[in-house]
Amino acid sequence: MITAPAITLTGGARIDETQLFAPLSLELGAERWTCLLGGSGxxxxxxxxxxxxxxTGAVFDGEITANDGAPLTPRVGYMAQDDLLLPWASVKKNVSLGARLRGxxxxxxxxxxxxxxxxxxSHVDKRPSELSGGQRQRVALARTLMEDKPVVLLDxxxxxxxxRTRADMQDLAFDLLKGRTVLLVTHDPAEAARLGHAIHVMSPQGxxxxAxxxxxxxxxxxxxETLKTQGALLRLLREKAA
Structure with a gap:
């Protein structure tokens, strides 16, 4: 695996003439988990x-750089909110999709x-339509973890x-993504307090x-202390939404 870089995103974004988020600076530490919370939208x-x-559908005025100067896109693994599973493929084929697409x-x-x-x-031969929502999400997570990418983005x-399964999968992802630079977007203050090396709450103002x-x-x-951080995050999220 290529060494995981530190990443810096600076700038703001708008959709047409409406500001999506104000100019900000987000730093992702190399080989660390950065958690990003905030209200919808x-x-x-x-x-x-x-x-x-x-x-993205937005106009971004800024730049995204890696500390080693190398291009980022080929080094990124991305798990979207939607599982994006191929409906005709088995669990096993969905999890191994990346390798098969590369031949x-x-x-x-x-x-x-x-x-x-x-x-x-026990579900390797099932199609996505035969799985529960949680099982589908585990397939999408396993597919992301199959890719040996130094930067991993989790939505x-x-x-x-x-x-219970959430805690188990958090532990699994944290174990298998050691040495990666990870950005985790979550709505769950408990999750951020449990996993983050750095935690940020995002609002339209920045x-x-x-800590x-x-x-x-x-x-x-x-x-x-984790419970106290969870509470502090929830209070901050409520303040930002007020």
């Missing part, structure tokens, strides 16, 4: 798509491990999962940084 997913080099043979050992660890091994990857708990991530769900 403030531009969180737009920031993910800008870093991924995808169409490569999927890493069978890695694929088998991911299917086991995401609890999908609410655990939102459709029940509480970013507010919130993460001192304990190493992923943190225990009942860790006292």
């Amino acid at each position: 403030v531009g969180k997913s737009t920031i993910l798509r800008l870093i991924a080099g995808l169409e 490569e043979r999927p890493d069978a050992e890695k694929l088998d491990e991911l299917l086991h660890r995401t609890g999908l091994i 609410e990857p655990f939102s459709a999962l029940d509480a 970013l507010t940084e919130v 993460p708990p001192a304990a190493p991530a992923p943190r225990d769900v009942d860790d006292e």
Whole structure:
């Protein structure tokens, strides 16, 4: 795997003449998890798509740079809010899609491990229509984790999962994405408090940084400082929405 870079996004965005978000500066630490929260419509997913080099429908006035100066797009793995599974393909083929599109043979050992660890091994031959929403989201997560990308962008990857599975998948993603530069967009203050090395709350006016708990991530769900950070994030989100 190529060394994961630090990334800086500076600038603002608008749709037609309407400001989406004011000029801001977001720094993603190399090999660290940065969590981005905020109300709906403030531009969180737009920031993910800008870093991924995808169409956003917005005009971005700014720049996105990696500290090593190399192009970012080929080094980015991206998981969107929608699972974007191929309806005619099995779970196994959806998870290994990236390799097959590149004309490569999927890493069978890695694929088998991911299917086991995401609890999908008994569903490998099913089509997406035969899966629950949470199962589909696990397939999309496994597909993202199959890609050996140094930069990983996650847009609410655990939102459709029940509480226990969500915690399990958080732990799995954190383990398998060691050494990557990760940007996680989430609406869940508990998730950000548990996983973030850096935490930002986004509003149309810009970013507010919130200090993460001192304990190493992923943190225990009942860790006292983690619970305090969760509460602080919720209060800030409510203030920004007022």
